Amino acid sequence: MFKFIKQYAETIDNVSIYPIISLFIFLIFFIVLLIYVKKMGKERITTLSNLPLEDEEKNNSTL
């Protein structure tokens, strides 16, 4: 594996593949993430986003 990397590090022409590989990894990651988020149920989202407000009834405004 190191040989593989070294080869790219040595030859300036091919080294441009790095940004492309990394961009590709991110793209896949991002698409998977989008699909997941899109598929989340509305009810669940409401529960999750209300988590910080659950103990609110006790002391609401002290200012």
Next chain:
Amino acid sequence: MQVEKFYYDNKIVRNFAFATAIWGAVGMLVGLWVALQLVFPSLNITQYFSFGRLRPLHTNAVIFAFVGNGIFMGVYYSLQRLCKARMYSDKLSYIHFWGWQLIIVAAAISLPIGLTNGAEYAELIWPIDIAIAIIWVVFGWNMFGTIIKRRERHLYVAIWFYIATFVTVAVLHIVRSFELPYSWLHSYSVFAGVQDALVQWWYGHNAVAFFLTTPYLGLMYYFMPKAANRPVYSYRLSIIHFWSLIFLYIWAGPHHLLYTALPNWAQSIGIVFSFMLIFPSWGGMINGLLTLRGAWDRVRDDVILKFMVVAVTAYGMATFEGPMLSLKSVSAVAHYTDWIVAHVHVGALGWNGMLTFGVLYWLIPRIYKTTLFSKKIANLHFWLGTLGILFWAIPMYWAGFTQSSMWKQFTEAGQLKYTFLETVTYMKPFYAMRSLGGTLYLVGVLFMIWNLYKTVRSGVLVANEAAEAAPLEKEFVAHKGEHWHRLIERKPIQFLILSLVVILIGGAIEMIPTFLIKENVPSISSVKPYTPLELQGRDLYVREGCYVCHSQMIRPFRTETERYGEYSKAGEFVYDHPFQWGSKRTGPDLAREGSSANGGRLKKTNGWHFRHFREPSSMSEGSVMPAYPFMLENDLDISTTAAKINAMRTLGVPYEKGYEKIANEDLADQAKLIADDLRSDSIRVSPKKEVIALIAYMQRLGRDISKNKTATFNR
């Protein structure tokens, strides 16, 4: 299900809250002092309070003491409530708090006495580095203990940010702290030159990302809904924000090294990912601001919301500017100038500062079961803070543009129009205005401390706040066809591992080839290790924090090669542990200071350097550099020479075996040559003084490749 009664620990929250307020004021005071030093160099009082030593103290204090304690305050408050559980262990909380404060005190002592690693934001010496690692683990242990014994199955998005912060800061700190000690207080970075630079800015940028940003985003996602009393605008967006932010951030470091000797492919990765960062960052900002939907009218009256709105807006501005600065053409203008300083202060004063103040005003009255002493004073603080930021940032942006264009301007005859010194003296009014902005901001903080003090006096701390919640069912039955992410959201350890993997991908792809570059950096046969005297001189350069104001990296622009000489090559730095490229040119670049190339324009005599160190303004009228008269008095400590040579050899610097035994003889010979030369310039000084070593180092800088103009650039 039986409801359990338990108590939130507010005392630890209170402790961290007081610490952030007090250290914040101290850190900002040091900041104001260093700002004034650039206007009145006479404020460089004694060696202990010179700019090069105090500026690292300012940055460390603000980052690790002010923001650090701010993070812990917010995490300890919100984590308990989000997990419906008291912190895992009071003892760990106690060790964490006092351990962190001791580290801060150690930093406040060690930096002014000149103990430093010479890497920005990682200046603290190796024993302190170990202490930081231990205390950080204590924090993580306490946090995970709490998460594991929680009574709420779901982990709210703020907790994700805390987990990512914990794991990434641990990785960053450990890698950046790879150093070889050669005494109880000193060490050399195991990396050299280009590699050290890449590690440094991978660390440095991610310190911004994972210490100043992600934990504070966690705080934003908790305290903003609290203060606005409505849920976050879009929880979906927060998930996207989180994962894309931590994925992208870790790659962005090389944008600090554009046009330097860092390989081009690494620079390109840095640019692409830095630019993409604008999307998750703005997603987060919009999410924060839109949390106030339908509550904007309250922003008019509620000072806490005002602070938070300015904080999130500053976050948006800084994260718009960051990607722009990462573009090569913008970096060519902005790098090394005060523009960068302005950029970070929009983040620090605006985002971190204002959010911390908002949280403090929200939290202190609550844990003291009282109301804020004075809304009016809080409002005054808000305006002082906001105006302070403007008065701080605008002159510095202006200064940055001006500096850059003055550096780059040529006359019709093709000569550089301005000497470097002219560009320095031109900056003074801007530095003075910036100090005014800093003063306003600091006065605001002092008002806040007074206000909070009076608030605390009017209430009683609810050290243990009662709460009730049902415990988690032991056997949790997952829904059929449950999504993997949902599983991870419940399992903190798996979550930690996944975020670790995400951040390691970026780190690894950038680092592994660069570590291999050791063989691939075009080596330059005429580049030789430093002589013992030069090595000692270099360590004095590091000790005095010269890298804070002087770069040693000439970019391949005509404007720079005309001024400083041939642009810097990667192979020139292979023996530089640590690298000293710097990031700011308050003073000129020194990469070719000793070189007689470029018409010998930069070459100065030993006598010039001596007089310049004694009183810089005697050689450069209007210079803002601190004077170093103590270096003319102090004897150079040569008892360390052997240990230094040995350590360097271990790190791969080719000193011959046994050289450490005779190194001090070579050192004395070279020192005598310089002292003799100074005598011929009617300066009488003992060759044993520190200044001799520093002069030797100055005269060595950049000489290697000019010595042999036909030097072969081996691949």
